[in-house]
Amino acid sequence: MQGEQRPPLVLVAPVGGRVVALTEVSDPVFAQQIAGPGVAVVPPAGTEPRSVLAPVAGRVVSLLPHAFAVESADGRTVLVHLGLGPRGAGNGTFSTHVDPGEVVDAGAHLVTWTPDAASAGGACPVVALQGDPALVALAVPTGSEVEAGEAVLRWT
Numbered sequence: 001m002q003g004e005q006r007p008p009l010v011l012v013a014p015v016g017g018r019v020v021a022l023t024e025v026s027d028p029v030f031a032q033q034i035a036g037p038g039v040a041v042v043p044p045a046g047t048e049p050r051s052v053l054a055p056v057a058g059r060v061v062s063l064l065p066h067a068f069a070v071e072s073a074d075g076r077t078v079l080v081h082l083g084l085g086p087r088g089a090g091n092g093t094f095s096t097h098v099d100p101g102e103v104v105d106a107g108a109h110l111v112t113w114t115p116d117a118a119s120a121g122g123a124c125p126v127v128a129l130q131g132d133p134a135l136v137a138l139a140v141p142t143g144s145e146v147e148a149g150e151a152v153l154r155w156t
Contacts, residue, residue, distance in 0.1 A: 005156070009155040009156075010056075010139065010151050011128070012106055012107055012150060012152065013126070013152045014052045014124060014126060014148065015041055015052055016043060017043035018145055019041055019144045019145075021040070022125060026123070037133040037136040038128055038136065039126055040124060040125045041123070042124070047092075049114045052080070052112070054070050054107060057103075057104065058073060059101060060098050061077060063100045066081065067079065069129065076129075076155060084122045092114050094112070097109055097110055131155055139154050140152055
């Protein structure tokens with residue numbers, strides 16, 4: 001129906017860590033919100049394997065070892081990028097547990113990521129692809145510590 005407002009889409013943290021404004025990450029494409037608005041989660045330093053979760057329920061439309069996108073049932077797409085540390089994107093080792101086209105629940109385990117010691121994890125952007133910044137809001141204040149699977153954004 002035209003003019004009908006869609007329900008808010010709650011995006012959950014793909015990894016646990018400290019929530020930072022997307023504008024504070026080192027990569028200018030994310031910091032300038034060229035791909036869309038969002039937030040970043042900075043996981044704690046370490047080289048232990050981390051489960052990376054789906055930020056929303058939907059279909060996996062893109063899957064690289066260090067980045068993936070999930071499209072919700074109503075057509076909104078969320079991008080997750082793992083690591084923007086000093087050694088660049090894709091630092092560490094990755095094991096994917098889903099295939100492109102697969103339908104997943106929010107919080108489903110999609111990737112196992114083991115950051116390398118030099119990267120210390122870096123920031124992990126969570127981006128509402130091509131989203132209107134006026135419709136994307138933080139669910140928790142920046143500086144908050146969140147667990148993987150906790151709400152970090154609301155997209156109306």
